[in-house]
Amino acid sequence: MRIYIVEDDPKIAGILRDSLRKYDYEVAIVKDFHKISEEFTAFDPQLVLLDINLPRFDGFYWCRKIRSVSNCPILFISARDSGMDQVMAIENGGDDYVTKPFQLEVVLAKIKSLLRRVYGEYALEKQTKLIEIQGLTLDTHGLELSYHNQTTGLSKKEFLLTKAFMEQMNHVLSREYLLELLWDDQQFVDDNTLSVNITRVRKKLADLGIKDVIETVRGAGYKMTDKWGQN
Structure with missing residues (x-):
């Protein structure tokens, strides 16, 4: 498994790299903070460790850039511990968040969990390829949602939510x-x-023309109804 570390503190980056290599991960550390997209494409990692405070653009920006081309897991590691920063990380496409100073065991556990969920025993590739309900089709391999010849891509978390609702x-x-x-x-x-x-x-459903089908059930949770197929 290949892991790409985007961290501007050489000491922290080195500690993470050395620890991960002990577990036989292939690791690359960012070389040029102006060319993160190019480095990501060339290395093609299965997971990214991403700091927020970076030269030029912050980690939220780079998370969005990565999300535009890949659904690989992104684990934020940052000294910024406010709730808003954590919400921003998720909102911009991150999968999990660890605050500095961190325990290596916690980081490793989160990495293993994310990799297992995406590529291991719970891998998307091992799930049924298509889920279809009244013309709405979820492609569990391509992480795409289609309806009436329109298709939209999903992030991993959007996919997991959509799959749970449709099932x-x-x-x-x-x-x-x-x-x-x-x-x-x-x-x-x-x-x-x-x-x-x-x-x-x-919003992804609305972009396909399916509106108001995920309802908030006060005090209970959420429910998706199939009323878009009812005329």
Whole structure:
């Protein structure tokens, strides 16, 4: 597995690299902070460790750039520990967040969890390729949602939410269930992070012409209904 480290502190980057190599990960550290996109494409990593405070552009910017071409897991590692920074990380496409100073064991555990979920025993490639309900089709390999000859790409978290809703159509899914589905460690997640991701899924559906089908059930959670197929 290839891991790309985008960290401007050489000491921290070196510690992460040396620790990961002990577990047989192939590791590359950013060389030019002006060419992160080019380095990412050339190395083609399976996971990115991304700091927020970087030269020129911040980690949120680079997370968006990576998300425009890849759905690989992105783990933020930052000294910024405010709830808003963590929400911003998720909102911009990050998968998890660790604050500095960190314990290497925690970082390694999160890396293993993300890699296992995406590429291992819970890998998307091992799941049924297509889920189709009344013309709405979810491609679980390509992470794409299609309806009436229109297609939109999904981030990994958008995909996991959409898949859960489509597999349990017309059933209420609790906030706790959805949070556990998306994050192994809920301690850093505040109440807004799930809402942000639900909003993003709603927008993706609306872009396809399917509106108001994910309902907020007060005090219980969320429910997706199949009323778009009812005339």
